[in-house]
Amino acid sequence: MASAKRAGRDRVVTLSPDRITGLTASLSLVLAPHAVRIPLWMVILAAAAMILRTWIAWRGQRLPRTWMLAVLTLFAALGTWMSYGVIFGRDAAVALLILMLCLKLMEMRDTRDAMVLVFLAYFTVITNFLYSQSIPMGAYLLGCVWAITANLLAIQRAGQPRVTGLLRESALLLAQAAPLMLVLFLLFPRVQGPLWALPQAGAGGLSGLSDAMSPGSLSSLSLSDAVAFRVEFGATPPKADTLYWRGPVLWDFDGRTWRAPGTDLVGQAELEIGGTPIRQTITLEAHDMRWLFALDMPGGAPTSSYLTLDLQLRAARPVRERMRYEVTSFPSYRLGRYEVPGLLERALQLPASFNPRSRQLAETWRQEGLTPEQLVQRALTMFREQPFVYTLTPPAAAGHAVDDFLFVTRRGFCEHYAAAFAFLMRAAGVPTRVVTGYQGGTLNPVGKYLIVRQSDAHAWAEVWFEGRGWIRVDPTAAVSPLRIERGAAAALPGVGAVPLLGQVDNDWIKDLRFAMDMVANGWNQWVLDYSPERQMNMMSRFAGGHVSWRGISTALVAATGIVVAILALIALRHTRSAPADPAWLLWQAFSQKLAKHGVARASNEGPRAFAIRASAALPRHATSIRAIAALYARLRYEEGSRPDDLSNLKRAVRELRLD
Amino acid sequence: MNPDIQSVLAAIDGILLGKPREVRLTLACVLARGHLLIEDVPGVGKTTLAHAFARVLGLAFQRIQFTSDLLPADIIGVSVYDREQGRFDFHPGPVFSQVVLADEVNRATPKAQSALLEAMEEQQVTVDGQTRALPAPFFVIATQNPSNQVGTYPLPESQLDRFLMRIHLGYPDAKAERALLGGETRRSVIEATTPVLDTERLLALQTAARGVHAAPALLDYVQALLTHSRQSPAFGSGLSPRAGLSLLAAARAWAFIEGRNAVLPEDIQAVLPGVAGHRLMPPDGSMSGGDALVRRLVDDVAVP
Numbered sequence: 001m002a003s004a005k006r007a008g009r010d011r012v013v014t015l016s017p018d019r020i021t022g023l024t025a026s027l028s029l030v031l032a033p034h035a036v037r038i039p040l041w042m043v044i045l046a047a048a049a050m051i052l053r054t055w056i057a058w059r060g061q062r063l064p065r066t067w068m069l070a071v072l073t074l075f076a077a078l079g080t081w082m083s084y085g086v087i088f089g090r091d092a093a094v095a096l097l098i099l100m101l102c103l104k105l106m107e108m109r110d111t112r113d114a115m116v117l118v119f120l121a122y123f124t125v126i127t128n129f130l131y132s133q134s135i136p137m138g139a140y141l142l143g144c145v146w147a148i149t150a151n152l153l154a155i156q157r158a159g160q161p162r163v164t165g166l167l168r169e170s171a172l173l174l175a176q177a178a179p180l181m182l183v184l185f186l187l188f189p190r191v192q193g194p195l196w197a198l199p200q201a202g203a204g205g206l207s208g209l210s211d212a213m214s215p216g217s218l219s220s221l222s223l224s225d226a227v228a229f230r231v232e233f234g235a236t237p238p239k240a241d242t243l244y245w246r247g248p249v250l251w252d253f254d255g256r257t258w259r260a261p262g263t264d265l266v267g268q269a270e271l272e273i274g275g276t277p278i279r280q281t282i283t284l285e286a287h288d289m290r291w292l293f294a295l296d297m298p299g300g301a302p303t304s305s306y307l308t309l310d311l312q313l314r315a316a317r318p319v320r321e322r323m324r325y326e327v328t329s330f331p332s333y334r335l336g337r338y339e340v341p342g343l344l345e346r347a348l349q350l351p352a353s354f355n356p357r358s359r360q361l362a363e364t365w366r367q368e369g370l371t372p373e374q375l376v377q378r379a380l381t382m383f384r385e386q387p388f389v390y391t392l393t394p395p396a397a398a399g400h401a402v403d404d405f406l407f408v409t410r411r412g413f414c415e416h417y418a419a420a421f422a423f424l425m426r427a428a429g430v431p432t433r434v435v436t437g438y439q440g441g442t443l444n445p446v447g448k449y450l451i452v453r454q455s456d457a458h459a460w461a462e463v464w465f466e467g468r469g470w471i472r473v474d475p476t477a478a479v480s481p482l483r484i485e486r487g488a489a490a491a492l493p494g495v496g497a498v499p500l501l502g503q504v505d506n507d508w509i510k511d512l513r514f515a516m517d518m519v520a521n522g523w524n525q526w527v528l529d530y531s532p533e534r535q536m537n538m539m540s541r542f543a544g545g546h547v548s549w550r551g552i553s554t555a556l557v558a559a560t561g562i563v564v565a566i567l568a569l570i571a572l573r574h575t576r577s578a579p580a581d582p583a584w585l586l587w588q589a590f591s592q593k594l595a596k597h598g599v600a601r602a603s604n605e606g607p608r609a610f611a612i613r614a615s616a617a618l619p620r621h622a623t624s625i626r627a628i629a630a631l632y633a634r635l636r637y638e639e640g641s642r643p644d645d646l647s648n649l650k651r652a653v654r655e656l657r658l659d
Numbered sequence: 660m661n662p663d664i665q666s667v668l669a670a671i672d673g674i675l676l677g678k679p680r681e682v683r684l685t686l687a688c689v690l691a692r693g694h695l696l697i698e699d700v701p702g703v704g705k706t707t708l709a710h711a712f713a714r715v716l717g718l719a720f721q722r723i724q725f726t727s728d729l730l731p732a733d734i735i736g737v738s739v740y741d742r743e744q745g746r747f748d749f750h751p752g753p754v755f756s757q758v759v760l761a762d763e764v765n766r767a768t769p770k771a772q773s774a775l776l777e778a779m780e781e782q783q784v785t786v787d788g789q790t791r792a793l794p795a796p797f798f799v800i801a802t803q804n805p806s807n808q809v810g811t812y813p814l815p816e817s818q819l820d821r822f823l824m825r826i827h828l829g830y831p832d833a834k835a836e837r838a839l840l841g842g843e844t845r846r847s848v849i850e851a852t853t854p855v856l857d858t859e860r861l862l863a864l865q866t867a868a869r870g871v872h873a874a875p876a877l878l879d880y881v882q883a884l885l886t887h888s889r890q891s892p893a894f895g896s897g898l899s900p901r902a903g904l905s906l907l908a909a910a911r912a913w914a915f916i917e918g919r920n921a922v923l924p925e926d927i928q929a930v931l932p933g934v935a936g937h938r939l940m941p942p943d944g945s946m947s948g949g950d951a952l953v954r955r956l957v958d959d960v961a962v963p
Contacts, residue, residue, distance in 0.1 A: 608923055
């Protein structure tokens with residue numbers, strides 16, 4: 001009695017140690033990428049649980065008691081709450097899932113528990129995608145799925161299956177599932193919205209331009225190799241020195257920092273366009289800001305974005321996911337010939353007490369009676385002829401940053417030149433604004449598209465001339481023409497701080513990088529950004545017309561059916577042996593006849609046993625039932641059946657009338 | 660039905676009352692040239708069964724009582740120095756017999772057990788570097804007492820595989836028990852029985868039993884059983900290829916006893932509990948439940 005009760009309470013461990021080891025090993029693979037994201041105590045706890053479970057398995061020790069696990073579970077939940085402040089949300093929920101998974105290990109006894117664990121492991125694989133969706137991560141997680149599937153096979157098998165065999169079979173299963181996966185990926189109706197959108201990390205970790213520029217802000221960005229956006233041109237790409245990617249336009253200067261207006265300058269910009277339009281398809285990386293980028297000057301705004309009065313391209317919401325848009329720009333333009341007077345006023349504002357020497361310089365220029373155009377030339381000539389140096393590492397500026405830069409250090413990066421130029425112009429009475437964005441980019445010869453990196457960040461100025469409108473002036477070009485023609489790396493020889501790609505002279509490494517970037521770009525475009533619109537577009541192109549959701553769903557069902565049917569055919573062709581024995585088919589027909597009269601043959605019943613049972617149940621037909629069974633047994637199991645046995649059996653089965 | 664078989668069965672049924680199925684399984688075991696393990700409590704007729712078979716089949720009989728101090732030499736025999744002749748003389752042990760009853764085989768040490776099991780497997784023994792063939796036919800009936808396991812050495816799984824079949828005798832039913840109580844002692848009944856066969860005719864029957872036809876459809880069934888036992892998680896370790904061969908040999912003998920010249924799926928099912936019961940282990944590694952596992956195996960696998 002007592003022992004029976006005990007056996008009910010703690011079930012026997014029936015999983016073999018090697019299966020448990022396999023499970024914990026695959027689990028550690030799945031959880032490994034999370035190790036850097038969860039608190040250290042969780043890593044230690046999870047690792048300890050896995051090691052302990054394996055040790056228990058090999059040493060045949062007892063599993064922890066249920067109440068101990070209950071206490072541990074409580075502490076795990078409490079610890080998660082203490083570490084994260086919540087137990088919901090992406091980070092806390094994933095951490096909790098990991099802890100519970102490891103605790104589940106501690107009560108894993110039989111095949112059923114192992115199945116639960118296997119499915120939890122599959123689920124945990126997905127949680128890694130909440131953090132990274134790169135190709136290496138995808139490949140790694142595919143490996144994890146491979147390992148988990150091998151475990152799934154192992155726990156369904158008797159004896160000691162070989163690991164290599166299991167892995168091979170698991171790979172085969174995954175390969176068979178691949179076409180189905182492709183069908184589901186392409187055709188499963190996609191819905192835009194919070195249900196499908198992956199939660200994005202906050203602004204942290206995303207680099208990009210901001211709505212303010214102070215000395216040092218762009219030079220720090222220039223150290224980043226990260227891709228800002230990629231551009232495909234409709235035709236041949238324009239020359240490098242015309243590639244000014246327009247971003248935030250900065251109007252307000254407080255003596256140290258240039259800022260964009262707090263609210264958008266709403267209004268229809270007065271833009272006259274000319275020249276060959278340049279079509280661009282831009283894939284913008286998430287930067288958590290609302291700017292979109294386009295070449296000077298964008299002629300219109302893509303969907304769910306708009307153009308401001310100073311021709312910034314603004315998205316309706318911060319760009320938290322990679323987005324793709326098309327925009328057309330016009331290299332020849334006239335912008336704002338009749339600009340709003342209030343704005344021109346704003347473009348002359350300067351804080352009173354800053355940079356007296358610069359103000360003085362501008363004042364002397366103005367007293368010379370120069371036109372605005374001549375003033376601009378004067379300033380550029382100064383930059384060109386005086387010993388100004390273009391450098392990433394200028395000395396730190398003191399209180400009067402512009403004075404310091406213009407008269408003392410004369411070393412600076414593009415933001416210094418743009419800021420100083422704009423200051424001088426405003427002081428001299430020429431309406432000026434600072435434009436930040438990117439300049440240039442690297443043409444990927446492999447994929448025929450342009451990569452613009454954070455290191456291409458740039459700042460320039462726009463001045464307003466009566467009758468001509470806003471004109472772009474890049475003072476950096478005056479100091480370092482190379483920067484504009486060939487990029488920051490060429491303009492800064494021998495500087496260690498330039499991003500890696502810029503330093504590399506080796507051609508094949510460059511080619512390799514280009515090829516890798518192309519693969520990453522394709523992955524972004526076709527896998528990660530396979531949005532509802534893209535799905536619709538592709539289906540419509542495929543069907544040659546408009547496609548409804550219902551159409552896509554039908555295609556999904558049909559394609560799934562076809563894939564499964566093809567796989568089934570392949571599988572059946574391998575298992576189908578010799579054509580079915582005619583005697584056996586007749587025996588099946590006979591069995592069915594009897595089954596209709598309540599005497600069903602069990603699948604494991606042989607002819608003799610069935611004949612005895614059936615003739616007892618249907619005594620009126622005993623003779624014919626026995627005769628049929630005897631004929632069948634002779635045909636199927638005995639040697640030297642007579643030639644007419646088969647026809648006799650056929651006739652006997654046909655003539656058997658049971659009612 | 661073969662008249663020899665008929666008279667053998669009639670004679671033994673007259674001695675061991677109310678156990679026709681076990682008697683036929685034992686005969687199948689003899690005809691398939693296998694060995695038999697009987698697992699049961701004392702006093703249900705294990706010795707009687709062995710004795711009766713030896714008598715009726717006309718074979719020499721020896722009994723070895725296994726005890727914890729039994730030595731291999733007690734089974735196989737020993738070489739004794741003959742001083743007058745100046746050489747060693749081999750004195751054959753009780754294993755040199757045609758029917759050997761190894762009583763309570765689990766009482767002896769593994770060393771003594773393996774001496775017997777090796778003899779069973781090889782049909783010969785090697786003493787002092789000299790190989791001596793055992794007589795033919797050679798049939799071992801080992802008995803094991805499942806209760807009172809203190810101080811015993813149950814045969815390990817690998818050794819169990821050497822036995823073609825393992826059966827249980829069980830208590831006789833009321834009618835058979837009444838006849839047993841009312842009749843003479845079994846010993847005197849055996850004494851009074853005349854042998855039906857002799858060595859030659861038994862060997863001929865063995866050869867005939869081996870010739871029973873097994874059709875491809877039947878081999879499919881055997882393979883399906885083996886495969887299922889290996890792949891289904893209900894079984895700890897599947898049936899070995901040797902188990903498959905044993906199953907087929909026993910089924911042939913069973914069909915032969917039934918008077919047929921081809922094996923039917925029913926023959927497989929009839930001998931399967933005896934052949935597979937001690938070879939199938941539940942997945943948790945415990946030793947119990949062999950018969951339930953056989954039932955499950957039969958239920959799960961369809962006759963192709």
